[in-house]
Amino acid sequence: MLKITDRHFRYLMRLLSSQMFLYTEMIATNAILRGDRKRFLEFHHKEHPVGIQLGGGDPKDLATCARLAEEAGYDAINLNVGCPSPRVHAGNFGAILMKEPSLVAECVSAMKTCVNIPVTVKTRTGIGKERDDDYLHRFIEIVSKAGCELFIIHARNIWFDIKRPKENRQKPVICYEMVYELKKIFPELEIIINGDINSLEEGVNHCEHVDGVMLGRFAFHHPYELRLIDQLFYQNEHAIASREEI
Numbered sequence: 001m002l003k004i005t006d007r008h009f010r011y012l013m014r015l016l017s018s019q020m021f022l023y024t025e026m027i028a029t030n031a032i033l034r035g036d037r038k039r040f041l042e043f044h045h046k047e048h049p050v051g052i053q054l055g056g057g058d059p060k061d062l063a064t065c066a067r068l069a070e071e072a073g074y075d076a077i078n079l080n081v082g083c084p085s086p087r088v089h090a091g092n093f094g095a096i097l098m099k100e101p102s103l104v105a106e107c108v109s110a111m112k113t114c115v116n117i118p119v120t121v122k123t124r125t126g127i128g129k130e131r132d133d134d135y136l137h138r139f140i141e142i143v144s145k146a147g148c149e150l151f152i153i154h155a156r157n158i159w160f161d162i163k164r165p166k167e168n169r170q171k172p173v174i175c176y177e178m179v180y181e182l183k184k185i186f187p188e189l190e191i192i193i194n195g196d197i198n199s200l201e202e203g204v205n206h207c208e209h210v211d212g213v214m215l216g217r218f219a220f221h222h223p224y225e226l227r228l229i230d231q232l233f234y235q236n237e238h239a240i241a242s243r244e245e246i
Contacts, residue, residue, distance in 0.1 A: 001025050004220055007043045013219065014047055015246050017229040019236060022050040023214075026080045028093070029056035032065045041072040051076035053122065055083060057093040057103065059110035066111040066119065077111055079104070081123040082154045095158040098127050101139045105146035112147040122152040122194070122214075125178045129159060133178060137185060150190040152214050153179045180209040200225060200232055207233070 005025045013022055027040050043050060052069045054077060056062045066077045081104055083094030097104050104121065111119045121143055126132050140151060156172040174196050183191045193206050194214040203213040219226060224243055230236040 001216055007047070009220065010047050010050065011044055012223060012246070013226065015241070016223065016226040018238070019234045020226070020229050021075075022047055023078060024050070024052045026053045026055045026083060026094075027065075029054060029058065029061040029065045032068060033061060037068070041069065043073075045073075048073075049075040051078050051120070053078040053080050055080050055093045057097055057107065059103075059107045062107050063110040063114045067114045070115040070117050074117065076118045076120055077115060078120045078122055078152070079107060079111070081121055082158070084158055095124060095127075096160075098123060098139065098158060101142040104139075105143050108143055108146040108148045118150060119148060120150040120152065121148050122154070124154045124156060124158050125175055126157045127160070128157060129172070131157075131175060131178070133181065136178060136182065140182060140186060140189070144186065144189055149188075150192065151182070152192040152194055153182065155179045155193060155195040176206070176209075183210050200228055204232055 001023075002025050005023060010022045010024070013020070024043075032040050041052075052072075052074045054062060054065055054069075056065070056079075062079065069077055080094060081097045085094060097107075108119055108121065123139070126136050143151075155176045155178060156174050159172055176193065176195075179191060179193045183189075190211045192212040192214050193210045194216065197203055197206065197213055197215055198218050203215070206213050215226075224246070227240050227246075230238060231240075
């Protein structure tokens with residue numbers, strides 16, 4: 001969602017739903033620590049609730065950025081451990097971190113010690129072309145013990161031999177059952193499902209098995225469809241604005 005879920009897009013989403021949780025695009029720790037900090041951290045107060053998604057693999061840098069994000073007013077910190085971009089992997093963050101669950105746990109722990117807001121993780125179901133439920137369960141167990149209580153799971157593996165990120169969002173087989181199974185094994189955790197969800201009706205069906213749904217490309221390809229989210233997911237029957245009003 002790089003260059004898409006900026007503050008302007010999030011404000012549009014908030015006009016469509018008063019309650020859904022919004023996220024920034026993934027922001028690399030270096031961009032905050034060495035770039036235009038105001039540009040990356042600033043947002044409109046009406047965006048709440050809104051979380052910042054960080055990309056990084058250094059616990060110290062992540063802790064510093066988490067503290068800055070809390071000071072800026074964000075409601076949660078989300079560590080991206082699912083981004084398929086080879087450029088991101090070269091910086092030792094994104095999906096490459098799935099190979100090092102202990103490092104992910106260390107990153108979560110470092111951030112947890114610095115902030116009072118939730119620290120969550122977005123990841124994938126695994127690595128490579130084979131389904132490996134045991135690996136996913138071990139990963140979740142290790143990271144949850146570091147203090148992560150909410151996981152957003154993109155329901156497909158990462159294939160490191162694919163060089164184009166778009167293909168890594170399409171070629172690996174989607175497997176929602178693995179995410180459903182996670183909720184059964186870790187009922188105390190909040191499990192959010194993501195990946196190829198192309199209608200709100202599909203989202204409602206997923207919520208029979210997990211705690212929530214993250215929408216990505218559907219939200220920017222069909223933004224006005226999100227006008228029904230408050231009714232379908234939050235039982236809020238407020239008046240729905242027209243396209244022109246939005």
